[in-house]
Amino acid sequence: MSTPPARPLPYRVGFGEDAHRLAPGRPLVLGGVTIPGAEHGAVAHSDGDAALHALADALLSGLALGDIGQYFPDTAAEWQGMDSRLILARALALVRERGYAPGNVALVITLDRPKLGPLRAEIARSLAALLGLPESDVGVSFKTSEGLAPAHVQARATVLLLRAAGEP
Numbered sequence: 422m423s424t425p426p427a428r429p430l431p432y433r434v435g436f437g438e439d440a441h442r443l444a445p446g447r448p449l450v451l452g453g454v455t456i457p458g459a460e461h462g463a464v465a466h467s468d469g470d471a472a473l474h475a476l477a478d479a480l481l482s483g484l485a486l487g488d489i490g491q492y493f494p495d496t497a498a499e500w501q502g503m504d505s506r507l508i509l510a511r512a513l514a515l516v517r518e519r520g521y522a523p524g525n526v527a528l529v530i531t532l533d534r535p536k537l538g539p540l541r542a543e544i545a546r547s548l549a550a551l552l553g554l555p556e557s558d559v560g561v562s563f564k565t566s567e568g569l570a571p572a573h574v575q576a577r578a579t580v581l582l583l584r585a586a587g588e589p
């Protein structure tokens with residue numbers, strides 16, 4: 422990255438967003454959880470986990486580190502079908518290298534079908550484990566598009582970054 426290092430504020434906020442088109446015959450993966458019974462899944466270069474992509478972008482944006490497309494170009498054959506947990510892990514490592522750690526996270530997934538409410542705890546647990554946070558610091562909300570985008574999944578995430586004690 423050519424931008425100057427982010428100022429060492431005690432708290433920094435990050436925001437990220439991602440969307441994918443949905444098509445039949447693919448798994449639907451959200452927050453590292455494969456959604457059982459989904460009749461369609463994301464059309465994507467990677468596994469299409471919009472929630473993890475939004476969250477990874479939120480982590481990077483909090484320190485003005487750009488976005489995941491710069492680290493994982495979707496033209497690179499090596500990333501074909503890749504597990505997005507690796508994308509999140511890379512973003513988290515970049516944040517930690519700079520002396521920050523996630524404080525709490527808020528995630529909103531917009532999807533018409535299926536209903537995700539019954540999987541809320543499982544998705545929160547999965548995200549918490551990936552981020553090294555207690556489950557109670559991961560807020561997960563769901564919205565429909567009210568029928569406006571039935572073949573579409575979208576995720577938005579905010580994250581609070583905390584500067585580690587002892588960092589300059």
Ligand code: C5P
Binds near residue numbers: 532537564566
């Ligand atoms: O978007 P809307 O306001 O219609 O969502 C109503 C409820 O449906 C919310 O409580 C939300 O958590 C839930 N929901 C869900 N799974 C989705 C979309 C919405 O459980 N895919």
Ligand code: MG
Binds near residue numbers: 565
């Ligand atoms: Mg509504």
